[in-house]
Amino acid sequence: MAVTQTQVLPPAFIEAAGKTYLKDLGTAAGKFKTADLSKTYGQQFVAQMDPLQLEAIKQATAGIGSYQPFLTAAQQATGPQAYQAYMSPYQKDVIDTTLQEYDIQAQRGLGSIADQAVTAGAFGGAREGVQRAQYMSESDRNRAMLQAQLLQQGFGQAQQAAAQQFGQQMNLASTTPALLGQQVSGLATLGAGVQQQKQQELSAQQQLAQQQLMQPLTAAQAYGQGVTSLIAGYPGKSVQEMTPAASPISTALGIGSTLAGIYRAVR
DSSP, X not given: OOEEEEEEEOOXXXXXXXXXXXXXXXXXXXXXXXXXXXXXXXXXXXXXXOHHHHHHXXXXXXXXXXXXXXXXXXXXXXXXXXXXXXXXXXXHHHHHHHHHHHHHHHHHHHHHHXXXXXXXXXXXXXXXXXXXXHHHHHHHHHHHHHHHHHHHHHHHHHHHHHHHHHHHHHHHHHHHHHHHHHHHHHHHHHHHHHHHHHHHHHHHHHHHHHHHHHHHHHHHHHHHHHHHHHHHHSOOEEEEEEEOOOOHHHHHHHHHHHHHHHHHHHO
């Protein structure tokens, strides 16, 4: 007895398109599976530090403790004996010259006492001796006071110079790291800008490489979406196929073959 089968088949051009899609999809998937992903992912797409950034790190490292020499110099300007390094090298000469001039003027004062004694007719007398003794005592006191004032003035000036040196060195100790920090910050900022620009360029190259890798698969998928929309837009056609019934001779031959097989199996 003949058997009739009914199938709904798409139009021929859609069937051909579907076969093309499957072929392209298989080829694209195979390429993607065997692709070397190191060409699209890896360190080559990470921007390295810019030379300006490396220089900033170098200067920052070298500048650690840059304040120390100034602190050492400032320390030398402190303490009870620090003023000695700042005493004027001409102080002794100034004091000696001043005292010599004082002594000259003091001698002239003695001459005035003698002249007064001669005028009074008391030259060489006790009164003159008393006046000379009082004059010399007062002169010596004044001389000592003058010397002390000169020494105190020199000491004060040396202390002031030491304090000024201390302040200058402390100022340098704080200013030097600050200036170095500004320079390092400037180099780091410039280097970061350059690195960012390089990273953007590398990221664009990586995106291009990824798109090139995915392009065959993306194109096949887009093609498949088009085929799918075609299938939805075109109704299939019904096709009937008739399978003819077997003839008596064929049926007999089949039965004989089956029996022969059973006979061989049980022997």
